[in-house]
Amino acid sequence: MKRDILLHMRSMSKHYPGVQALDSVDFDLFAGEIHALVGENGAGKSTLTKILAGAEQSDSGTIEVSGRTIAIREPADARRLGIGIIYQEFKLVPELSVAENIFLGDERRFLRHGFVRFSLMHAEASKVLSRLGETIDPVLPVRKLSVSQRQIVEIAKALSNHVRILAMDEPTASLTDREVENLFAVMRNLKTDGVGIIYISHRIEEIFRIADRITVLRDGKLIHSCPVAEADSEMLVKWMVGREADREAHQWSPKGIAPSQRREILRIENLTSDRVHGISFGLDRGEILGLAGLTGSGRTELVRLIFGAERRSSGRIVVDGREVSVRSPGDAIKAGIGLLTEDRNLDGLVLQMSILENITLSSLSDVAFGPFVNGSKERRAASELVRRLRIKTRSVETPVETLSGGNRQKVVLGRWLMTQCNILIFDEPTAGIDIAVKREIHALIRGLASEGRGIIVISSELPELLQLCDRIAVLCDGIVAGILTREEATQERLMKLATSYA
Numbered sequence: 001m002k003r004d005i006l007l008h009m010r011s012m013s014k015h016y017p018g019v020q021a022l023d024s025v026d027f028d029l030f031a032g033e034i035h036a037l038v039g040e041n042g043a044g045k046s047t048l049t050k051i052l053a054g055a056e057q058s059d060s061g062t063i064e065v066s067g068r069t070i071a072i073r074e075p076a077d078a079r080r081l082g083i084g085i086i087y088q089e090f091k092l093v094p095e096l097s098v099a100e101n102i103f104l105g106d107e108r109r110f111l112r113h114g115f116v117r118f119s120l121m122h123a124e125a126s127k128v129l130s131r132l133g134e135t136i137d138p139v140l141p142v143r144k145l146s147v148s149q150r151q152i153v154e155i156a157k158a159l160s161n162h163v164r165i166l167a168m169d170e171p172t173a174s175l176t177d178r179e180v181e182n183l184f185a186v187m188r189n190l191k192t193d194g195v196g197i198i199y200i201s202h203r204i205e206e207i208f209r210i211a212d213r214i215t216v217l218r219d220g221k222l223i224h225s226c227p228v229a230e231a232d233s234e235m236l237v238k239w240m241v242g243r244e245a246d247r248e249a250h251q252w253s254p255k256g257i258a259p260s261q262r263r264e265i266l267r268i269e270n271l272t273s274d275r276v277h278g279i280s281f282g283l284d285r286g287e288i289l290g291l292a293g294l295t296g297s298g299r300t301e302l303v304r305l306i307f308g309a310e311r312r313s314s315g316r317i318v319v320d321g322r323e324v325s326v327r328s329p330g331d332a333i334k335a336g337i338g339l340l341t342e343d344r345n346l347d348g349l350v351l352q353m354s355i356l357e358n359i360t361l362s363s364l365s366d367v368a369f370g371p372f373v374n375g376s377k378e379r380r381a382a383s384e385l386v387r388r389l390r391i392k393t394r395s396v397e398t399p400v401e402t403l404s405g406g407n408r409q410k411v412v413l414g415r416w417l418m419t420q421c422n423i424l425i426f427d428e429p430t431a432g433i434d435i436a437v438k439r440e441i442h443a444l445i446r447g448l449a450s451e452g453r454g455i456i457v458i459s460s461e462l463p464e465l466l467q468l469c470d471r472i473a474v475l476c477d478g479i480v481a482g483i484l485t486r487e488e489a490t491q492e493r494l495m496k497l498a499t500s501y502a
């Protein structure tokens with residue numbers, strides 16, 4: 001079969017102060033192909049797609065589209081060429097409606113006698129969303145949407161244009177299985193239409209399911225490029241990290257503290273709000289409890305209730321045997337409960353401040369981030385964390401704004417790993433983080449548990465929960481459909497519970 005080369009990027013280089021983000025990288029894309037771009041956090045993936053989208057300029061290199069050398073100086077150039085991009089960081093305007101966001105910059109399509117015909121715009125938006133298998137109301141302001149719904153709107157936005165080349169920078173980082181399936185179905189349709197797709201993801205299984213070819217970057221260099229059939233996940237990880245993958249993290253066995261010391265640290269009784277109903281469970285010291293469930297099952301709502309970020313209508317929260325009054329996040333932190341939210345932007349990284357300052361940030365700590373102590377010991381601990389999380393940076397004094405998406409997330413996570421909270425809740429702790437560091441984060445979370453803390457983890461990736469947790473509670477439609485121990489839990493059983501009332 002003869003295939004048309006849609007895109008050929010030759011010898012792309014890009015230098016930022018202190019780092020060669022891209023070093024003479026070649027990349028090509030066929031029509032009707034899904035080409036996965038993989039590599040550790042900071043490898044240069046987003047930089048390559050930003051250059052293609054006209055959001056950044058390369059220092060050198062040429063770009064050919066359908067055999068013609070072209071210049072992409074600004075995003076409008078890319079749009080004209082039929083290049084669509086889904087950025088890693090959300091670009092939506094929270095105050096505008098879903099439909100307005102989808103057609104932002106393209107409203108002229110709906111003009112009539114100088115007025116935007118919103119009814120038509122809403123109908124068009126619904127059409128694009130339904131292609132994605134979604135029924136989000138196009139009139140809603142984006143600020144009212146959950147993180148995964150926002151991601152879907154970003155995808156719809158890219159699809160609203162007629163695209164020939166589509167770059168997707170981690171579109172699934174905050175999606176659950178079912179949403180990922182819908183997205184994959186759409187991608188397969190686009191493929192059939194001859195669209196070429198550049199697909200960035202840290203979820204290795206996804207790549208083997210959906211991609212035709214893989215290109216691996218490491219430290220801005222092209223390491224390997226091949227059809228997906230010629231690679232397996234071990235090889236892929238090796239190309240990404242440049243060595244055999246660590247296996248220690250895998251060999252860790254759960255239950256870090258002696259059963260005799262495993263008394264209950266947290267008890268939730270009958271927690272109820274608009275969206276969750278009569279939730280009860282206990283959490284022991286040293287235990288890692290997973291929360292599984294589909295989007296909308298109430299997982300995020302539940303942990304926000306425990307953290308006092310959402311109002312409950314009834315129910316009790318008992319910490320160390322004593323009922324606590326949690327009406328605000330401040331109350332929760334005082335009771336020793338910390339929450340790493342799913343929406344990392346809300347976690348308030350101060351972009352101009354250094355990595356170290358952000359990790360040890362104490363000025364905001366009392367309200368938002370729990371009790372920190374900001375002494376030299378903490379600075380040393382923070383530096384150690386930067387090393388273990390492999391935050392790719394020249395120095396811990398570097399401002400956070402120069403970090404890649406995944407490395408920023410590591411800073412937010414690092415901050416929570418440094419807190420003194422005895423009960424820690426992580427909502428999607430490894431979303432957007434590369435596979436080598438994922439294992440390290442699991443080890444760090446287990447470390448916190450073995451110090452006697454109680455941990456709750458939400459993850460859309462069932463394999464992650466199965467690897468990490470002592471028990472897994474499955475939510476379905478706002479209630480606990482079941483709680484399985486590590487021994488009882490399998491992917492099939494969890495899925496079955498998650499859909500038991502749906």
Ligand SMILES: Nc1ncnc2c1ncn2[C@@H]1O[C@H](COP(=O)(O)OP(=O)(O)OP(=O)(O)O)[C@@H](O)[C@H]1O
Nearest residue numbers: 016021041042043044045046047402403404405406
């Ligand atoms: N505006 C910037 N200023 C300085 N350095 C930058 C800037 N943008 C990116 N970098 C650096 O360029 C390198 C490549 O970053 P890039 O965002 O392309 O990584 P990535 O592969 O997308 O990683 P991730 O998986 O974490 O998203 C990193 O070392 C990053 O710190």
Ligand SMILES: [Mg+2]
Nearest residue numbers: 046088404405
């Ligand atoms: Mg990136």
